[in-house]
Amino acid sequence: MNPLVVLERLGGAVLRALALVGRLTIFAARTFSHFLRPPFYPREFAQALLSIGWLSLPVVGLTAIFTGGALALQIYSGGARFNAEAVVPQIVAIGMVRELGPVLVGLMIAARVTSSIAAEIATMKVTEQIDALVTLSTNPMKYLVAPRVLAALVTVPLLVGVGDIIGIGGGYVVAVKNLGFNSAAYLQNTVDFLEMRDVISSLVKGAVFGVIAATMGCFYGMQSGRGAQGVGRATKDSVEAAAILILAANFVLTGVFFSI
């Protein structure tokens, strides 16, 4: 193939990627600006709180409890190789709170919430409901996007907190019931080992991941193409983008919190 053609295609792809980043940045900035400017839609915000926060609790709880349990088993068997079985409570606590809690909750929210927001908004766009909102003097950014992103900002840190506790609980149950740990000593070790920085990093990650998940759902939903294929593509793209950005943001935030 002609090297100029390769270069042209590469350049085109880079320009498209940069344009996407630009559109996304403007979209996010406009969303944040609507947090502060009336009119506000409290009913839509309350519905988003319920759907993103409360209704995500079962999937978050189940993910966390099984992960915490598996983590305890892995650390016990791995630690046994150099007589370090006793570190199970500490490693479960630090692993859940610093990394697995926020990341797994973030990915679960990307799967459950991002996809649902993108599919709903994309369908609204395809069926002219977004145009109908505008003709009814309602700004879709204020009515559809801002309440969802704000609700994710508020609820996902709480979900991460709950996920951390349930995950540690899963590790505790496995350690006490299956691995012969003393209940009181396990809890004491967990509490003693965790630092405030661990908890804060977990909650901050939750807030950032929540904003990423909801913003990606709204952005790709609003950008959707026509028809069922457009809705399907918007949903797929939103989940992919949310998952990748959550993992990338996790890497950056871990660096910010723990390499200083």
Add this chain to the structure above:
Amino acid sequence: MIRMENVQKAFGSNQVLRGMSLEIPKGSSLVIIGGSGTGKSVALKCILGLIQPDAGRILVDGQDATSGDRDAFLARFGMLFQGGALFDSLPVWQNVAFRLLRGSLKRPMDEAREIAIDKLRRVGLKPAVADLFPAELSGGMQKRVGLARAIAAEPEIIFFDEPTTGLDPIMSGVINDLIREIVVEMGATAMTITHDMTSVRAIADNVAMLHDGVIKWTGPVAQMDDSGDPYLDQFIHGRAQGPIEAVR
């Protein structure tokens, strides 16, 4: 009065409107006809500001549609969308009263519900429909709810985008009659897009034929059959042969 002056709009290399000019006198009902993809919906969306034209001017009562207070501007319009565009997540009465439950026209909830039920009655729907969700309604009922929503805030200008598409002939007749009655009753300015010639004769005071991005013919509905315009003749008689190319 709505006036479009040399409005142009392209999507990429596809030039949809190539200098569309049109005038809709206050209180009259204009129907725009034309083949699929000729830019009828684009013209309508340009007036509402849902699409920004590339060139030309759109004036509503002498005021530029793109400047000034958007909320006040849009508050003067009601629109019936082709597929109804009802909000799936809201019950029927909240769809109808959407504008009355928020923004500058906000009313107490009981009053808004009363108005919604009254408007539903006006379009021939029983109050029991008010608490159903749009997905529970037939196509004809959805159009009626859309019509009730379009007139809920008593707009001065109402747009109807393909109001009878997808309906059986009898329901089409019902919707046409309702549109005509409501427009006359409210004294509103109406602009309708349709392919349905029965609708044209039932709804229109004036007709405009859009082809190739420009208005080919415009005049009173009574003169439509004797226009002598080959494009209009071909369209209203549904002939495959004529100046409008039909892809077979």
